[in-house]
Amino acid sequence: MARTTPNDPPPVDGRPLYGRIAALLLDELRDGTIPPGERLPGERHLAAHFGVSRETVRQALEVLRRSGVVATDRRGSHAMLPGRPVESPDSLAFPVGARPADPRAVDQATVVWEVPPQEHARELGLAPHRPTLVHHYRSVTPDGRALRTAVTSFSAVALAEVAELARYRDRADGATPAQLGRAYDWMRKAGLCLHHRDSISQVSQAASVRVTRRVHDQYARPLEITDLVVHAEQDALVYEFTLPAAV
Known part of the structure; x- marks a missing residue:
């Protein structure tokens, strides 16, 4: 069962909440809101953006890491979807x-x-x-x-x-x-x-x-x-x- 906190909204479908947040974040990666190679906003920012707890964001990022669309290093998490990175104009x-x-x-x-x-x-x-x-x-x-x-x-x-x-x-x-x-x-x-x-x-x-x-x-x-x-x-x-x- 998905672990949530009192700050999270209740699930509205059969998917765990972190799975739905992972899907929403994946949509933003695919539509270029976060371009390939760019660093994702921090957990606090993502939690506020999606209206969930930081723990839920952390679980969602782990889902995306396992699928290879996000990589994390000491500087944070980066989008790994294929595509042309943004160039400096x-x-x-x-x-x-x-x-x-x-x-x-x-x-x-x-x-x-x-x-x-x-x-x-x-x-x-x-x-x-x-x-x-x-x-x-x-x-x-x-x-x-x-x-x-x-x-x-x-x-x-x-x-x-x-x-x-x-x-x-x-x-x-x-x-x-x-x-x-x-x-x-x-x-x-x-x-x-x-x-x-x-x-x-x-x-x-x-x-x-x-x-x-x-x-x-x-x-x-x-x-x-x-x-x-x-x-x-x-x-x-x-x-x-x-x-x-x-x-």
């Missing part, structure tokens, strides 16, 4: 506003272990005066008419979850070149589902705009915040989005 280049290959532009990028801007610290939940990994990016064309500068601060969560970022702490001297173009790929491979919000505002100079990107994971934990300032008379920010066809 071009619009998520790191940092926001980073140029594609441009033979005219000169790009410089470094990292430093320092106290981030006050607004960044607040957004990332960092204690006042607590240092973190900060990425500085600068891109300028030879004529000097198109200049982009970006400052990115990473959260304690990002450094704890993403080993590739954590390794930069010992090299964060502010002088060594640091290309973190794969930062979002590293986050995804660590099992983090990325949600980003970009806002654009005009700064004091008429020819300058500011783009602020905030990125958090599937648990609403902040991962990074970037402030990009574009100083240009004719430069443009281009965002590309691709929506997959319905199948």
Whole structure:
């Protein structure tokens, strides 16, 4: 007999409750709600999502593990159904506003272990005066008419979850070149589902705009915040989005 808790609704058919939850979760895996290779939300989140106890979720996950559609390691449970994993869209280049290959532009990028801007610290939940990994990016064309500068601060969560970022702490001297173009790929491979919000505002100079990107994971934990300032008379920010066809 299926073991449930007082928090579980009573069964409505012949299947044990955990079996019905396993079937519902399998449907979400099949329809792409949780893409192949992505990490599933935690037991607490799934319990709230399905309106059952964490013990029932745990039993349902065990059913899916035995059938081979879910695998669990120290970082959590991952969807194992065959299919094409979600790829990082071009619009998520790191940092926001980073140029594609441009033979005219000169790009410089470094990292430093320092106290981030006050607004960044607040957004990332960092204690006042607590240092973190900060990425500085600068891109300028030879004529000097198109200049982009970006400052990115990473959260304690990002450094704890993403080993590739954590390794930069010992090299964060502010002088060594640091290309973190794969930062979002590293986050995804660590099992983090990325949600980003970009806002654009005009700064004091008429020819300058500011783009602020905030990125958090599937648990609403902040991962990074970037402030990009574009100083240009004719430069443009281009965002590309691709929506997959319905199948």
